[in-house]
Amino acid sequence: MLVRTCCNKFISAVKSSVEYRIICKKSDFTKNIYNVNRRNFNKLEARHFQFFKDILGGERMITDQEEMRSYNEEWMRCVKEIISPGISSMALKPKTTEEVSKILKFCNDNNLAVCPYGGNTGLVGGAIPVFDEIVLSAELMNEILNVDENSGVVVCQAGCILENLDNKVAEIGLMIPLDLGAKGSCHIGGNVATNAGGLKLFRYGNLHGNVLGLEVVLADGTVLDCMSSFKKDNTGYHLKNIFIGSEGTLGFITKVALQCPPRANSITLAFLGLQNFERVLRTFKKAKQDLGEILSAFEVLDTPTMEFVNERLKMNSPIGDFPYYLLIETSGSNEEHDSDKLHQFLESCMEKELVLDGTVATEPHKINAIWSIREKIPDVFKDCGYLFCYDVSLPLENYYVLVDDMTQHMGKLAKKVFGFGHMGDSNLHLQVEVDEFTREIKNHIEPFIFERTKQLNGSISAEHGMGFLKARYLNLARPYNTVKAMENLKKLFDPSGIMNPYKVLPW
Numbered sequence: 001m002l003v004r005t006c007c008n009k010f011i012s013a014v015k016s017s018v019e020y021r022i023i024c025k026k027s028d029f030t031k032n033i034y035n036v037n038r039r040n041f042n043k044l045e046a047r048h049f050q051f052f053k054d055i056l057g058g059e060r061m062i063t064d065q066e067e068m069r070s071y072n073e074e075w076m077r078c079v080k081e082i083i084s085p086g087i088s089s090m091a092l093k094p095k096t097t098e099e100v101s102k103i104l105k106f107c108n109d110n111n112l113a114v115c116p117y118g119g120n121t122g123l124v125g126g127a128i129p130v131f132d133e134i135v136l137s138a139e140l141m142n143e144i145l146n147v148d149e150n151s152g153v154v155v156c157q158a159g160c161i162l163e164n165l166d167n168k169v170a171e172i173g174l175m176i177p178l179d180l181g182a183k184g185s186c187h188i189g190g191n192v193a194t195n196a197g198g199l200k201l202f203r204y205g206n207l208h209g210n211v212l213g214l215e216v217v218l219a220d221g222t223v224l225d226c227m228s229s230f231k232k233d234n235t236g237y238h239l240k241n242i243f244i245g246s247e248g249t250l251g252f253i254t255k256v257a258l259q260c261p262p263r264a265n266s267i268t269l270a271f272l273g274l275q276n277f278e279r280v281l282r283t284f285k286k287a288k289q290d291l292g293e294i295l296s297a298f299e300v301l302d303t304p305t306m307e308f309v310n311e312r313l314k315m316n317s318p319i320g321d322f323p324y325y326l327l328i329e330t331s332g333s334n335e336e337h338d339s340d341k342l343h344q345f346l347e348s349c350m351e352k353e354l355v356l357d358g359t360v361a362t363e364p365h366k367i368n369a370i371w372s373i374r375e376k377i378p379d380v381f382k383d384c385g386y387l388f389c390y391d392v393s394l395p396l397e398n399y400y401v402l403v404d405d406m407t408q409h410m411g412k413l414a415k416k417v418f419g420f421g422h423m424g425d426s427n428l429h430l431q432v433e434v435d436e437f438t439r440e441i442k443n444h445i446e447p448f449i450f451e452r453t454k455q456l457n458g459s460i461s462a463e464h465g466m467g468f469l470k471a472r473y474l475n476l477a478r479p480y481n482t483v484k485a486m487e488n489l490k491k492l493f494d495p496s497g498i499m500n501p502y503k504v505l506p507w
């Protein structure tokens, strides 16, 4: 009886997936436009369905067509329009490492492809299936296992939402050394899998430094215990680092140990207007020199970005209109000292005519209001005509050159080209708005933008990773032998290639 119910459910899931394929107007869009073929993985059968049900029960195994939609689809329009939804008919929601291990071992033994899924906020099509891969979601692996007040190390499961984790450690005066606009949805496991950067990387460094330990389940179900709570632990190879930024292609991250610095009790935010990029650059060098250890973020926005935020969100620049805007945040432990330092820096910038105007916020609600101008940019872009989004690193002398080059290259094809980003980390977000998506425009932008980034000695992916969308360009970004070494590493950890196929490595 149970088997029959399962089979019926399975058949309806398969039907759903077929219907899904039919109702999806762009069903073979991904396959055609990107010239990618489904690899020779097995398709789900009733006995597979039964196995997963035995482990997770019906409630943690999603097959309902409507519910599957959110696991198959990107939510950000700029990605959604260029990749058709996956056609996966099943999402699994384990709660423990043991469950993940059993699921992956079974998938490996049965040649079933798997797509690890966190908060689905990555912007390169990494977390959604390309074809019918089984979605393996970390959303119920959301337990905070330990917060050590002495060392400041938090140990948690991979599905904890970044903001929840930060709120938890805030209770004992600590902070998560990572902050990004998607903090209310993204998972710490997704952050580690993408080596996320964000607004505070400039001050606190990247996850390779802040993640002290990881637990990862490999494709064959082996649990790799690379957990450590020490900053110093040189016992052999640093395996955890291989999984940071591996985007679900080498294993499924189940636990994370993260060092948390003390939460700053004095935060100040300056919002400044500047005349040209040369002055932006000089202000950056001066800020590093004058503000030193209290400088915690350095962000830039250009005029088109600010105008767009004004227009769509009715959020005005608090200081009037300027060609460039800077958000400079300081955080420290002594309000008087920090405020003196910032004011001296700003006075000196004004005297030297580096900065034309500015405002300084010290109260939390004012700080949040100004930060939200920057943090809400992706929300604004969500609703515009159509947007091509890029995330590159560039040497600072070439930082804005790419925006100018792109504006010129696009001519009338673009409505606007926007440049903003984490300038303190050389990270530029470049976005091109057009009336509607067409293949011709896409081909006009790519690979031009990646080739030009290379010519300017930049990296084609600063923080979002390669995912599905940029995997084809890995050969452009990295030398032949390096890509080969990556492919060999993939074969070592995942010989059957079931973990997140078609992502990161060129197909």
Ligand SMILES: Cc1cc2nc3c(=O)[nH]c(=O)nc-3n(C[C@H](O)[C@H](O)[C@H](O)COP(=O)(O)OP(=O)(O)OC[C@H]3O[C@@H](n4cnc5c(N)ncnc54)[C@H](O)[C@@H]3O)c2cc1C
Pocket (backbone or CB within 6 Å): 115, 116, 117, 118, 119, 120, 121, 122, 123, 126, 127, 138, 158, 179, 180, 181, 182, 185, 186, 187, 188, 189, 190, 191, 192, 193, 194, 195, 196, 197, 198, 199, 247, 248, 249, 251, 252, 253, 254, 378, 379, 463, 464, 467, 500, 503
């Ligand atoms: C508004 C907004 C602002 C953003 N700002 C920033 C920013 O400032 N800096 C930045 O770096 N990024 C930023 N991003 C991108 C995104 O938030 C990050 O890449 C984030 O780390 C993704 O986490 P996630 O849990 O949503 O992962 P997902 O999108 O679910 O997955 C991302 C990749 O990781 C893999 N993955 C997820 N969980 C696991 C796991 N447990 N084990 C193994 N693999 C896994 C997936 O297969 C996929 O390849 C932003 C996105 C948005 C929407």
